[in-house]
Amino acid sequence: MQSFFQTLISGLSFGAVYALVALGFSLVYRTMGLVNFAHGAVLMIGAYVASTFYLSARLPFAVAVPTAMAVTAAIGLVIERVLRPLENKDFDLMLIGTIGAGTVLEAAAILTWSSSGRGVSSPVQTAPFDVGGVRIPGYNVLVIAVTTLAMAALTLFLQRTKQGAAMQAVAMDHEAATAVGIHVGRSNAISFAIGAALAALAGSLVGPMLYVSPTMGDSLGIAGFAAAILGGFGSVPGAIAGGLGIGVIGAFAAQQFQGYSDLVTFVVFTVLVMIRPTGIFGERTVNRA
Amino acid sequence: MSRRPALAPLATALRTPRSARAGGLAVLAAAAWLLPYQLNVYWISVADVAILFALLAVGMGLVMGIAGQVNLAQIAFYGVGAYTTAILTTRDGYGFWTAAVLAMIATALTGIVVGTPALRVQSHYLGIVTLGLAIAFIDWITNAPVTNGDSGISGIPAPPLFGIDLSSQYLYYYLELIVLAGGLAFGLFVVHTPLGRRMRAMRDDPLAAGAAGTGIRQLRMIAFVLASVYGGAAGVLYAGMIGYIAPETFSIADMFLLLAMVIIGGRRSLAGCVIGAVALTIVQQELINLAAYAQLGYGLVVVLVVVFAPAGLVGIPGRLAARYRRWRGHTGTSAVLEPFQPLPAAAPAGTPGETLLEVSHLARRFRGLTALDDVSLTVRAGEILGIVGPNGSGKTTLFNVISGFYRPHGGSIALSGRPISGARPSQVSRLGVARTFQHLRLFGNLTVADNMLVSLDRTRTWWSWRYLCHPAGVWRYDRRLKRRAAELLAGFGLAQFAGALPGTLPYGIQRRLELARAIASSPRLLLLDEPAAGLNGEERSQLAAIVRSIRDSGVTVVLIEHNMGLVMSLCERVIVLDSGSVIAEGPPDRVSRDPAVLEAYLGKSAAPDTAAPDTRASEASQ
Numbered sequence: 001m002q003s004f005f006q007t008l009i010s011g012l013s014f015g016a017v018y019a020l021v022a023l024g025f026s027l028v029y030r031t032m033g034l035v036n037f038a039h040g041a042v043l044m045i046g047a048y049v050a051s052t053f054y055l056s057a058r059l060p061f062a063v064a065v066p067t068a069m070a071v072t073a074a075i076g077l078v079i080e081r082v083l084r085p086l087e088n089k090d091f092d093l094m095l096i097g098t099i100g101a102g103t104v105l106e107a108a109a110i111l112t113w114s115s116s117g118r119g120v121s122s123p124v125q126t127a128p129f130d131v132g133g134v135r136i137p138g139y140n141v142l143v144i145a146v147t148t149l150a151m152a153a154l155t156l157f158l159q160r161t162k163q164g165a166a167m168q169a170v171a172m173d174h175e176a177a178t179a180v181g182i183h184v185g186r187s188n189a190i191s192f193a194i195g196a197a198l199a200a201l202a203g204s205l206v207g208p209m210l211y212v213s214p215t216m217g218d219s220l221g222i223a224g225f226a227a228a229i230l231g232g233f234g235s236v237p238g239a240i241a242g243g244l245g246i247g248v249i250g251a252f253a254a255q256q257f258q259g260y261s262d263l264v265t266f267v268v269f270t271v272l273v274m275i276r277p278t279g280i281f282g283e284r285t286v287n288r289a
Numbered sequence: 290m291s292r293r294p295a296l297a298p299l300a301t302a303l304r305t306p307r308s309a310r311a312g313g314l315a316v317l318a319a320a321a322w323l324l325p326y327q328l329n330v331y332w333i334s335v336a337d338v339a340i341l342f343a344l345l346a347v348g349m350g351l352v353m354g355i356a357g358q359v360n361l362a363q364i365a366f367y368g369v370g371a372y373t374t375a376i377l378t379t380r381d382g383y384g385f386w387t388a389a390v391l392a393m394i395a396t397a398l399t400g401i402v403v404g405t406p407a408l409r410v411q412s413h414y415l416g417i418v419t420l421g422l423a424i425a426f427i428d429w430i431t432n433a434p435v436t437n438g439d440s441g442i443s444g445i446p447a448p449p450l451f452g453i454d455l456s457s458q459y460l461y462y463y464l465e466l467i468v469l470a471g472g473l474a475f476g477l478f479v480v481h482t483p484l485g486r487r488m489r490a491m492r493d494d495p496l497a498a499g500a501a502g503t504g505i506r507q508l509r510m511i512a513f514v515l516a517s518v519y520g521g522a523a524g525v526l527y528a529g530m531i532g533y534i535a536p537e538t539f540s541i542a543d544m545f546l547l548l549a550m551v552i553i554g555g556r557r558s559l560a561g562c563v564i565g566a567v568a569l570t571i572v573q574q575e576l577i578n579l580a581a582y583a584q585l586g587y588g589l590v591v592v593l594v595v596v597f598a599p600a601g602l603v604g605i606p607g608r609l610a611a612r613y614r615r616w617r618g619h620t621g622t623s624a625v626l627e628p629f630q631p632l633p634a635a636a637p638a639g640t641p642g643e644t645l646l647e648v649s650h651l652a653r654r655f656r657g658l659t660a661l662d663d664v665s666l667t668v669r670a671g672e673i674l675g676i677v678g679p680n681g682s683g684k685t686t687l688f689n690v691i692s693g694f695y696r697p698h699g700g701s702i703a704l705s706g707r708p709i710s711g712a713r714p715s716q717v718s719r720l721g722v723a724r725t726f727q728h729l730r731l732f733g734n735l736t737v738a739d740n741m742l743v744s745l746d747r748t749r750t751w752w753s754w755r756y757l758c759h760p761a762g763v764w765r766y767d768r769r770l771k772r773r774a775a776e777l778l779a780g781f782g783l784a785q786f787a788g789a790l791p792g793t794l795p796y797g798i799q800r801r802l803e804l805a806r807a808i809a810s811s812p813r814l815l816l817l818d819e820p821a822a823g824l825n826g827e828e829r830s831q832l833a834a835i836v837r838s839i840r841d842s843g844v845t846v847v848l849i850e851h852n853m854g855l856v857m858s859l860c861e862r863v864i865v866l867d868s869g870s871v872i873a874e875g876p877p878d879r880v881s882r883d884p885a886v887l888e889a890y891l892g893k894s895a896a897p898d899t900a901a902p903d904t905r906a907s908e909a910s911q
Binding site for chain 2: 035082083085086089091092093095096097099100101102103104105106107108110111115218222225226229233259260261262263266267269270273274277
């Protein structure tokens with residue numbers, strides 16, 4: 001039982017990071033119909049920027065992370081401008097176009113920070129909490145707390161602010177949104193920037209848990225995308241549920257099947273998607289003839 | 290303007306006659322055959338790898354570009370082919386060719402497994418699922434004892450072939466070249482004959498393809514099996530060429546490289562896929578020592594091609610030619626719509642007046658909304674039945690249930706006494722029900738003639754076995770279909786548009802094409818969903834004549850229409866739907882005076898006991 005909870009805690013911590021990644025995917029997808037496979041690479045850039053400020057510039061972690069978020073948000077604006085012709089286009093083109101953008105970012109990272117990775121020391125040095133024999137590392141608590149805060153802030157932004165409402169409107173029908181005077185281009189740019197900032201947040205949080213390297217975004221991006229699909233693509237609560245789901249499945253698969261954890265995770269994922277293609281919180285869509 | 294002389298020969302060159310194309314092909318074949326004499330040992334191995342990627346790319350082109358099914362597991366098919374060959378030859382002592390055949394079978398089975406999710410999900414969902422399965426495969430080969438994990442399998446024998454030493458990279462090139470040429474020829478044959486035409490139709494509009502008689506599910510599986518067989522063949526050849534395999538050859542990065550090859554070359558053209566594969570392999574080898582900069586350049590090229598040339602490299606000449614024509618002031622085609630030739634008259638199937646379609650107590654709900662509520666009606670052979678009703682009264686839903694798009698939640702539908710409720714659209718189509726759509730659903734990237742050919746092809750999907758056992762029969766069948774399509778297009782006055790894409794034609798012509806496409810499936814029952822929507826007065830009277838001629842040729846017609854004038858002049862009988870229920874039925878002039886009908890259209894206060902003029906009812910419904 002103890003080991004069950006231990007695995008669950010580790011699954012939830014990674015799940016919280018996946019949820020942030022999934023949220024970036026979903027936010028960009030629902031506002032502009034773009035599946036952004038460069039998201040993983042943006043995350044990696046965020047992780048590098050945050051760790052550079054934290055390790056080399058010796059800024060406090062709490063300052064390094066927002067700085068990284070601002071930097072990647074700016075990068076996000078550039079990517080959005082370049083890939084704008086692909087928005088709402090067919091999936092094949094978006095897929096390879098955004099993968100291309102991701103490749104550029106990875107190459108830029110190799111040229112800037114070299115291809116060997118770096119470890120990041122944990123900013124939380126306290127002893128793990130002991131809850132009924134289950135040891136919870138302080139950093140994991142921080143990750144889950146920061147993720148929860150970010151989710152809450154995003155939900156408030158989408159529901160309580162004018163810009164957020166405009167973004168919701170664009171998500172529902174971008175032509176109708178244009179007709180009522182919403183600047184769709186600006187709204188898309190903002191949501192892309194927010195998505196990129198979320199990626200940077202995920203990247204800087206996951207840095208001390210993994211290892212920061214130019215290819216770290218590949219697997220995190222794929223896991224985050226799978227999480228978004230599992231939860232219901234385009235849905236905010238879906239991204240959270242999907243992220244935690246993928247995190248927990250992965251943690252238990254790693255505990256039970258060691259090396260075969262990817263195999264088990266993705267086979268389970270495939271079966272779940274086939275059972276419920278629209279995901280946990282996805283809308284059922286009806287084909288209209 | 291210096292562009293003029295530069296582009297003029299290019300534009301003429303693009304209109305290549307058949308003989309010139311054959312000549313070009315011969316030159317290309319000779320060049321490929323002589324290539325090894327120009328290459329050193331290093332570059333011949335690059336050429337060998339390029340051919341393998343070309344083979345993989347052709348498979349990707351078939352499943353993604355032609356059939357529209359996102360497949361990010363091609364690298365796994367490649368891996369299954371290679372690993373099965375390796376395991377069977379080194380561990381189990383099979384001969385190379387026996388192992389190769391078994392490996393191809395294993396890959397085809399893998400193709401079926403990977404394709405199964407396509408029955409439920411599409412687009413990005415299918416993308417992540419196939420990618421996930423590829424990751425699962427890579428995870429397995431890196432860990433499993435049978436694949437020898439990270440260290441891989443060495444000592445795979447070169448394939449023996451009548452004493453030819455295939456351990457020589459030069460001679461192996463020819464083996465690969467022959468396989469690629471065969472694979473490409475077979476792929477092109479598939480693309481341009483009924484199977485590939487159906488795949489392209491499915492890619493453009495799966496709903497309309499189903500209504501035209503295409504078994505969507507089977508077709509998706511066939512597409513994945515085709516892709517997997519190309520991947521498997523490449524894997525077998527790779528194992529025989531290198532003699533050693535390890536997991537790093539089958540990485541997700543290579544999967545994306547392969548995807549880039551297909552998109553950059555041009556995913557909708559198999560030749561484009563080959564060009565993309567060869568081009569990117571060479572570029573990659575040239576830049577191998579500048580890894581990071583090469584990666585930067587590769588990423589930028591991918592982004593630029595996708596943004597500025599979405600049809601890939603093979604699409605560029607066509608775009609330049611189009612731009613040149615526009616610049617010269619050519620304005621589209623000069624083709625004209627010709628008059629409709631009445632179809633040969635024939636008696637309807639069965640005795641006139643007999644019940645052809647029987648709908649009883651049909652119900653269909655969407656969540657809380659009841660779209661159809663206990664709808665019962667009969668359609669008699671040889672009549673033109675009108676279905677009218679206010680917007681949202683369930684008319685189109687009724688058609689969608691009859692043609693198999695929606696399953697009914699209650700009640701039954703029978704065609705000539707045979708129950709068809711719950712049947713798939715393709716089955717309903719094969720039983721003789723054709724339909725058109727309220728909002729046109731033509732296959733946008735298929736020519737007008739191809740749109741007709743999809744619907745003319747009445748074979749079942751499993752007929753495609755003939756591609757393996759009897760290709761000559763397929764070719765003859767295709768010739769027959771093309772003759773029939775030409776006749777039908779001429780009859781509908783569309784002959785001059787045969788080579789055009791539907792989207793380039795005026796709306797009225799597109800409407801007529803959709804009608805012609807429905808007739809091409811030789812239906813007994815034709816369902817027309819607002820065929821006059823968007824037509825001008827003259828086109829409407831042409832439509833009335835066409836519909837009458839269709840009825841006189843023995844096809845029973847059911848017509849949803851808001852234009853009361855058309856309904857009045859065409860239909861012998863009218864059924865009125867309101868809020869999902871039949872509220873009136875009878876001859877048009879009597880129904881139009883029915884108080885319940887007037888109330889449905891105009892509201893309670895506006896329904897006097899005196900008859901309202903028909904025109905007012907029709908205006909209210911617009």
